[in-house]
Amino acid sequence: MILVFLLFALFPHATGIACQRGLTAVNDQKCLMMNKMELKHLWAENSCAQYGGTLVPIKNAVDNRAVANMAASAGATNIWIGIFCFATGNTTTCYHDDGSGTISYNNFASGNPAVQNGGCVYMSVTGQSAGQWVSGNCEVSLPFVCESPTTVADPSCKLNYNGYCYLRSHEIPSTSNITTFTKAQAICQANGGFLLSLHSKPEIDYVRNIYKNTRYSSIFLGAQKFLPNTFDWDDESNWDYDYTDPLSKTKGDCLLMTLPSFKDQTAGLWSRTNCSFKYPFMCKRKILEPTAVRSLKPVQLKETSIEKTVYHSQKNLPHRQELVDFSNCNTTLYMAPGTITSYGYPNIKPPVTYCTWTVATLGPYQLGVYFTDFSVSKSVYLYDEHGNQLGNPSGNQSPFRVLGPSNIVKITHDSSYDAVYGYHGFSATLLPF
């Protein structure tokens, strides 16, 4: 026992980080993958999403060098990286693809970011400018480097992601591939885990990809209603990412996630279901680090406040009445997920004004605009980032959605005749897909 411990003590990095198959551990800190195939930016992102990752969001000079070296040894000239900028000459509107916010480190070549050339960012790999970042047209095809979260090695785990082991119901021996929520819950606990909880878009993408070639159209999530319109996770993790389908009308105290076999671009959205119905499910178990390693690196236990967040529902709009204006009218950059409304909504006599919104999501995604309530006199106009019209809905309409071709959508609304003709405005939920 002491001997074993000493061995670990002598080689504290012996275990190191673990990466999914296909990705390489770099600097014992990151899991990266060089992809030589030249793809348009969105396709490159979709490729990285299969691993629950994004294009590499470079955050310091050491990583910048590592990525440049990796690309250079693969013979690349330029590669897509995981940064997206919304404004020229100002890095405060450049975001990391992985959802970690705006960039602090940057290595832009002078005159960049220059979003007139495109919001996407590539790294020049050869010559004088090697390692420098340049704004580029997202429609250009380039090789790319993906990054996916590091994980913890566990030889017994087939689907290992971000420190957790994922197990599909049909892979659990002597288990029916579909069952009720309560039984699924018990099966997962018997297997040392909990029913699936989800905490980011990359994690949703990872799970979607796992089911890509199965016949299942949806799985149970490990969430249950505990108050009207409020769900929480069975594993007591925070409700920190909400991907409920804003247009879903189903009822019930449990949640389902739709899967790609459903042939829907927006597969992955969550909707309610009756807990006593039977569905396939997925278990998620935290992989414990080997004891010897843990005794070397004491784990910082986070104090988790279990925030219970309100489930979106088009019929229940809490707090709206108390606030003067929830519209985000005239915002030049509003980042999804979130909500915009017509000015003064839900006032039944909307004030007369003209509003524009530029709504966006991170570089890896397309933006979905889900109108959950819609009642306007003059058309609401929706445009893509190049000014092509995506739609001009008007009148009273039941909930519908407009899916953007990229991560930026521009919306305009003139409420001049809304109050006069008895229209009450609109509310739209914004989600990446």
Ligand SMILES: *[C@@H]1O[C@H](CO)[C@@H](O)[C@H](O)[C@H]1NC(C)=O
């Ligand atoms: C960059 O943008 C931020 C926020 O939009 C603004 O406060 C800042 O002054 C801008 N900086 C430059 C150099 O334009």
Ligand SMILES: *[C@@H]1O[C@H](CO)[C@@H](O)[C@H](O)[C@H]1NC(C)=O
């Ligand atoms: C569940 O398993 C049974 C038997 O293995 C199979 O016939 C059935 O099609 C499966 N159900 C689904 C939804 O795949």
Ligand SMILES: *[C@@H]1O[C@H](CO)[C@@H](O)[C@H](O)[C@H]1NC(C)=O
């Ligand atoms: C769920 O389904 C069961 C059986 O089909 C039914 O008895 C029950 O009323 C349903 N519950 C809800 C909340 O709809």
Ligand SMILES: *[C@@H]1O[C@H](CO)[C@@H](O)[C@H](O)[C@H]1NC(C)=O
């Ligand atoms: C939004 O901007 C337009 C054009 O600049 C302006 O006419 C309008 O009054 C603004 N609306 C609000 C609610 O501030």
